[in-house]
Amino acid sequence: MSGSSESSAFDLLDFHERAVRTASHESPDAMRDLVVETLTDAGHPPDVDDAGNVVVSRGTGEHHIVLNTHLDTVPPHVPFERVGEPPNAEGDAPSDPEGDVVLGRGACDAKGPLAALLDAFLHVDPPGRLTLALTPDEETTSAGAHALDLDGDCYVVGEPTDLAVCTAAKGRFEGTVTVEGAAAHAAHPEDGVNATAAMEAVLAALRTFDAEHGPGTHEQLGAPTLTPTVLAGGEAANQLPERATVTVDRRSVPPETATGYERALNEHLEAHVAAGPVPDAAVAFGLTERPTPFLDAFATPTDHSLVRTFEEAGAGDSRPFTAATEASYFAPAPVVVFGPGVLVDDVGPVAHARREYVRRSDVERAAAILRTVLSGDPTSV
DSSP, X not given: OOOOHHHHTOOHHHHHHHHHHSOOSSOSHHHHHHHHHHHHHTTOOOEEOXXXXXXXXXXXXXOEEEEEEEOOOOSSOOOOEEESSOOOTTSOOOBOTXXXXXXXXXXXXXXXXXXXXXXXXXXXXXXXXXXXXXXXXXXXTOHHHHHOOOOOSEEEEEOOOTTEEEEEEOEEEEEEEEEEOBOEETTOGGGSBOHHHHHHHHHHHHHHHHHHHSOOOBTTTBOOEEEEEEEEEOSOTTEEOSEEEEEEEEEEOTTOOHHHHHHHHHHHHHHHHHTSSOTTOEEEEEEOOOXXXXXXXXXXXXXXXXXXXXXXXXXXXXXXXSSOOXXXXXXXXXEEEEOSSOSBOSSSBOTTSXXXXXXXXXXXXHHHHHHHHHHSOTTOO
């Protein structure tokens, strides 16, 4: 393993500290500038495409490996701080300028993984082509990832996995069930069609959907979930409501797609409402409109060479990742999710929380594992 004199000057933990200090919850611009400056100073000036992605490649060869993570974070910005131990449930920890724990928004999601990926990109001599692709809006629309066209043979996506190599993740679809009835005076309910009362059949149908139409249990991800989350209907206490809605959250497993789920759920709901207490109500389900595709589920075989290479390099045993990620945009090519930090610990939420933290030693360990993986050819079987 070797790199240019410029890349050898890259300081992993110094970059991580600068990254955590850089606010990126309202705009990724400052983080993008930091990354572009760092890569340029290391002798690898990147391209910034129209979608705001930072893309840079090095090496040549038959195989192409892509490293990906994101530049944005969720609000609000939480300042950088060094502490000696992870914070308590209130987000407090004794300050320690020499401590191993870094507090701050993005410390683990995903500036810790970003620092480790950047370190590996700059320091290995890849046996093939190696691309670093950093997206600007993973926490919102994923427009950057949707615009990427990289044709990689395999992908490594940086997220906080506690140094485990994650081979699968459920997808996430969102949509609304709308029931249309006919308004009438509540004193004469027989003159109208009660949309809220029809929700009885809708909610029952949601509970039976997977048993009757679902994709079944996935060997890595288990069963999908379908959860009603927001219920609304009616305008006045003495009026039959002519419209009611329920928002549903879907966590999918392969091979289910967003369009297939939408079609199957509509058929299921129509049949159950027609057989329910308000058969004259009309029901329809529609996916929430968004500018980019929903994040589908993905699964890479646990015995794939990419997974084995990570495990042999010291990563934790393969397991699913528990949140939806832009990794789904790169499937069906082999893709794994890997990085320092955790989404949640024994105390409570970490990523996206005011107690977000990562251990500096885990950032260093992640970089070392990535260097080992990328110095060989993880695409070979």
